[in-house]
Amino acid sequence: MQDAAATSLPASDSTACPGVVQVAVPVPLYRLFDYLPPPEQLSPGRGSRVLVPFGRRMLVGIVVGQRPPLDDSQLTLKPIEQVLDYELIDNELLGVLEWTTGYYAAPPGELVGHILPRALRKTIAVRAPPPGWFRITEKGKAAELDRAPRQARVQTLLGCRPLQREALLADGASADALRRMLAAGLIEACTRPSAVPQPGPELNRDQRLALARILRARSRFQALVLAGVTGSGKTEVYLQAARHLLRRGRQILILLPEIGLTPQFVRRLESRLGHPAWVYHSGLSDGERLATWQAAQDGTARLLVGTRSAVFLPLRAAGLIVVDEEHDSSFKQFDGMRYHGRDVAVLRASRLGIPIVLGSATPSLESLLNCERQRYQLLELPKRAGTAAQPRWHIHDPCGQPIEDGLTEELRKRIRARLEMGQQVLIYRNRRGFAPVLMCNECGWQADCDHCSAHLTWHRGARRLNCHHCGSWRAAPPRCPECQSPQLEALGAGTERIEAAMEQHFPDYPVLRADRDRIRKREDFEQLLDQVSTGKPCILVGTQMLAKGHHLPGIGLAIILDTDQLLFSADFRAPERLSQAVVQVAGRAGREQPGEFILQSRHPEHPLIQMLANSNYLSSAKLLLEERKMADLPPCWSLAMLRAESRDPAQARDFLASLVPAIDTRRIRIAGPLAAILQRRAGYWRYQLWMMAENRKALSREIQALIKQIEGMPAARQLRWHFDVDPLEL
Numbered sequence: 001m002q003d004a005a006a007t008s009l010p011a012s013d014s015t016a017c018p019g020v021v022q023v024a025v026p027v028p029l030y031r032l033f034d035y036l037p038p039p040e041q042l043s044p045g046r047g048s049r050v051l052v053p054f055g056r057r058m059l060v061g062i063v064v065g066q067r068p069p070l071d072d073s074q075l076t077l078k079p080i081e082q083v084l085d086y087e088l089i090d091n092e093l094l095g096v097l098e099w100t101t102g103y104y105a106a107p108p109g110e111l112v113g114h115i116l117p118r119a120l121r122k123t124i125a126v127r128a129p130p131p132g133w134f135r136i137t138e139k140g141k142a143a144e145l146d147r148a149p150r151q152a153r154v155q156t157l158l159g160c161r162p163l164q165r166e167a168l169l170a171d172g173a174s175a176d177a178l179r180r181m182l183a184a185g186l187i188e189a190c191t192r193p194s195a196v197p198q199p200g201p202e203l204n205r206d207q208r209l210a211l212a213r214i215l216r217a218r219s220r221f222q223a224l225v226l227a228g229v230t231g232s233g234k235t236e237v238y239l240q241a242a243r244h245l246l247r248r249g250r251q252i253l254i255l256l257p258e259i260g261l262t263p264q265f266v267r268r269l270e271s272r273l274g275h276p277a278w279v280y281h282s283g284l285s286d287g288e289r290l291a292t293w294q295a296a297q298d299g300t301a302r303l304l305v306g307t308r309s310a311v312f313l314p315l316r317a318a319g320l321i322v323v324d325e326e327h328d329s330s331f332k333q334f335d336g337m338r339y340h341g342r343d344v345a346v347l348r349a350s351r352l353g354i355p356i357v358l359g360s361a362t363p364s365l366e367s368l369l370n371c372e373r374q375r376y377q378l379l380e381l382p383k384r385a386g387t388a389a390q391p392r393w394h395i396h397d398p399c400g401q402p403i404e405d406g407l408t409e410e411l412r413k414r415i416r417a418r419l420e421m422g423q424q425v426l427i428y429r430n431r432r433g434f435a436p437v438l439m440c441n442e443c444g445w446q447a448d449c450d451h452c453s454a455h456l457t458w459h460r461g462a463r464r465l466n467c468h469h470c471g472s473w474r475a476a477p478p479r480c481p482e483c484q485s486p487q488l489e490a491l492g493a494g495t496e497r498i499e500a501a502m503e504q505h506f507p508d509y510p511v512l513r514a515d516r517d518r519i520r521k522r523e524d525f526e527q528l529l530d531q532v533s534t535g536k537p538c539i540l541v542g543t544q545m546l547a548k549g550h551h552l553p554g555i556g557l558a559i560i561l562d563t564d565q566l567l568f569s570a571d572f573r574a575p576e577r578l579s580q581a582v583v584q585v586a587g588r589a590g591r592e593q594p595g596e597f598i599l600q601s602r603h604p605e606h607p608l609i610q611m612l613a614n615s616n617y618l619s620s621a622k623l624l625l626e627e628r629k630m631a632d633l634p635p636c637w638s639l640a641m642l643r644a645e646s647r648d649p650a651q652a653r654d655f656l657a658s659l660v661p662a663i664d665t666r667r668i669r670i671a672g673p674l675a676a677i678l679q680r681r682a683g684y685w686r687y688q689l690w691m692m693a694e695n696r697k698a699l700s701r702e703i704q705a706l707i708k709q710i711e712g713m714p715a716a717r718q719l720r721w722h723f724d725v726d727p728l729e730l
Helices: 091-103 110-115 138-142 149-157 165-170 175-184 205-216 234-246 259-273 286-298 308-312 341-352 365-372 409-420 495-505 522-532 574-586 607-614 617-631 649-662 696-711 714-718
Strands: 020-024 033-035 049-054 057-067 082-085 133-136 187-190 222-228 251-255 277-280 303-306 318-324 355-360 377-381 392-396 424-428 437-440 457-459 464-466 473-475 488-491 511-514 539-542 555-560 596-600 638-646 669-681 684-693 720-725
Touching: 020 049, 033 049, 057 091, 057 110, 091 110, 091 308, 091 341, 091 696, 110 308, 133 165, 149 175, 165 175, 175 187, 205 222, 205 234, 205 377, 222 234, 222 341, 222 365, 234 251, 234 259, 234 318, 234 355, 251 308, 251 341, 259 277, 259 303, 259 522, 277 286, 286 303, 303 308, 308 341, 318 341, 341 355, 365 377, 365 617, 392 607, 409 424, 409 555, 409 596, 424 574, 495 511, 495 539, 511 522, 555 574, 574 596, 574 607, 574 617, 596 607, 607 617, 638 649, 638 696, 649 669, 649 684, 649 696, 649 714, 684 696, 696 720
Parallel strands: 222 355, 222 377, 251 303, 251 318, 277 303, 318 355, 392 596, 424 539, 424 555, 511 539, 555 596
Antiparallel strands: 020 033, 020 057, 049 057, 049 082, 133 187, 437 488, 457 464, 464 473, 638 684, 638 720, 669 684
């Protein structure tokens, strides 16, 4: 395969196949498009990448199949402009994509956006990224570079061993010198040299048993849920399994929920396995993503690490897929083709005939139900690895106590005690900004978004009010816009406010904040983790990005603030999410020393709070699953939502209501049209129609029938609509 504008095979003067070529084109229409074979090239087979005329544009598409011509319809078809790559995508991956677009009720054109990196979807060539590693050639060793000091510096640095480009630049080499020496043949690009694998800790009995179960399935499909308490050594089990399969020449794909987890995880993988890790996520350049995609396809990349989109990488010699923190909602795509990366990964493993490990301290109810139904196998790691123990739990009721910036005096005393012991403190508050509400004390005015059914969040540092739903903002007013009173009060506490309070109360200790306002680049989070890894006393304040599997051995105290909003949420998944957040945050404490966890709630007697405090997560999850069964809710029943969005609320509601009579209520249970929990976002009123069924196939057939009906409705072209199968947001 060549660059994005290249042709893989030469033009042929042989007669083209008279069949019609069916192409998936990246447009939001529920159909494939027919084209004639190109007149000057071989007819492209299934999985070929082609350039086709579409209206006034030229688009890159994927050939899905061919069909015989129907009557004289072939006379009106346009020919394919150019075949860019013949049979670029193999049948396994193309079949997975076809199943995914069908199951998640997405247009076939979504295939193109997920199966190809952006560089291969462009009609012009993409500049390749500079080589990552260099080594000196024999010509370079013998070269006299006295008159070229910068090149002489590179010659000296590479004299002993290959080096990474970033390391060369950090040691005084210049990018221009590297380019000139590469062109002159004085240095050459090379792959990262294999490191000597570092030995890991000895596995305990539970870890050895889990590893044996994984390796037993190395030549067949088996879905294994590795449910280990925080700090139980799940990653060590992944590493040992990967090491065995890498020795057999197999590829390993590891999916992570967040980009921020990647650098720390990659370093550990490479040092332990001795193989370079190829990374794939949205934070990379087009050229970097293309390089990883090509290396995965040709088998050069043996160890692949990525986020949700990496599940669609081509794999030449697949051996194992690992989904770390499989419960995390980041694996769900919330626009376009609304697929779930974990579930697609299970499908890929079954098609490839390899094992997949779904790891988490707090497995999703979907995975636990599959274990109960014996589709998946449950592997438990009930104890922390080594000598570490679980942190002591406390439920803190702030009722009747003065609260300043979200914390009571009792919590501040506990924080001070841990800092004076030389330990680190983590404060979890899943809300950004200084305060979630800005209100007038005189007339009760509140700062609300003009485009959403939501309050604006006050960001004091930026002196503005932000909407965290649509991204709009405006300057914070000095006085109330309604009554002109200067008495504007910030209600509630976000991470920015807690950070400011900690800096005021504990000026001798660094306060580090981790949220999307502070962590903007992938390097930012890596730098924060490097600072925390020193073990020096500090206070970490952050959102959910702090509770996603990070190993923070210095944390002696973890605190989770304001859990009550999830206790009384309208979302039926809120108890599960609260349970997972609580257990994950608690698990950051006490990794290498006795630790403590504090859960703040004004309702300490709530059954869910008591259940979490008095039992382990799996026991709590089992009770939550029983509640879902009794209520006929997912994952026990299948759920799909047809959503409609319009600037006119009646238009969206009436559109959904008009479809209700077309649904077969003998097989499908419906509810709605219902307003979304966030009824208005970015100026659009949002309504949804719930479609539930005990039989998943019946639900899929009903969705496909509805799509055909909707496409013929003029009203459908006057608003936005989409299906969300297995939705995670209401």
